Amino acid sequence: SAVISQKPSRDICQRGTSLTIQCQVDSQVTMMFWYRQQPGQSLTLIATANQGSEATYESGFVIDKFPISRPNLTFSTLTVSNMSPEDSSIYLCSVGYRGSEQYFGPGTRLTVT
Amino acid sequence: QKEVEQDPGPLSVPEGAIVSLNCTYSNSAFQYFMWYRQYSRKGPELLMYTYSSGNKEDGRFTAQVDKSSKYISLFIRDSQPSDSATYLCAMSRNAGNMLTFGGGTRLMVKP
Numbered sequence: 001s002a003v004i005s006q007k008p009s010r011d012i013c014q015r016g017t018s019l020t021i022q023c024q025v026d027s028q029v030t031m032m033f034w035y036r037q038q039p040g041q042s043l044t045l046i047a048t049a050n051q052g053s054e055a056t057y058e059s060g061f062v063i064d065k066f067p068i069s070r071p072n073l074t075f076s077t078l079t080v081s082n083m084s085p086e087d088s089s090i091y092l093c094s095v096g097y098r099g100s101e102q103y104f105g106p107g108t109r110l111t112v113t
Numbered sequence: 114q115k116e117v118e119q120d121p122g123p124l125s126v127p128e129g130a131i132v133s134l135n136c137t138y139s140n141s142a143f144q145y146f147m148w149y150r151q152y153s154r155k156g157p158e159l160l161m162y163t164y165s166s167g168n169k170e171d172g173r174f175t176a177q178v179d180k181s182s183k184y185i186s187l188f189i190r191d192s193q194p195s196d197s198a199t200y201l202c203a204m205s206r207n208a209g210n211m212l213t214f215g216g217g218t219r220l221m222v223k224p
Contacts, residue, residue, distance in 0.1 A: 001159070031209045042201060042214045043157070092156055096209040100145040104156040
């Protein structure tokens with residue numbers, strides 16, 4: 001399986017600021033995804049990060065709030081902009097591998113005060 | 114109605130018990146089915162991946178898919194305290210596509 005790392009692992013941020021989360025994979029992958037897991041909840045897809053083109057966002061998520069970059073086949077970033085306490089969540093990147101298998105990074109635990 | 118329903122638990126069993134975890138889904142377009150295990154403060158770990166209806170076994174874990182009933186299950190034999198975690202079912206319509214998750218079942222295996 002792919003080895004996925006995320007930075008930072010956790011952060012505490014002030015309301016109104018922005019945080020950029022990095023996701024690094026140890027091999028080239030076509031599909032990368034960003035999910036959010038709110039406290040005590042399951043995972044919800046934010047967007048699909050496409051290499052060489054704009055990300056595809058799910059309903060309820062917009063590019064101005066969650067801009068995504070995908071400069072190459074091993075790296076992606078998700079920015080959480082103009083944060084509010086409601087953005088406190090775990091943010092996870094995942095990669096598609098060998099067809100439909102998806103593997104997840106360890107997550108970034110974000111607390112907004 | 115959610116696309117994927119999963120009993121949230123918590124499910125508490127004694128060590129050595131057989132555990133049955135289940136999900137139902139409403140969209141017949143789902144073709145790929147996965148089970149993830151998530152320990153507290155960790156990312157989800159892929160346990161089982163299936164495509165066709167029927168059973169798939171891997172060690173103490175068996176995944177079962179019944180597409181006609183839109184029902185999937187994960188069985189854990191000889192459960193161990195280390196199996197205590199949240200188990201998430203997930204499914205997708207196409208290969209490499211986004212996953213739709215169930216709400217997760219919290220499992221506690223008591224020594």
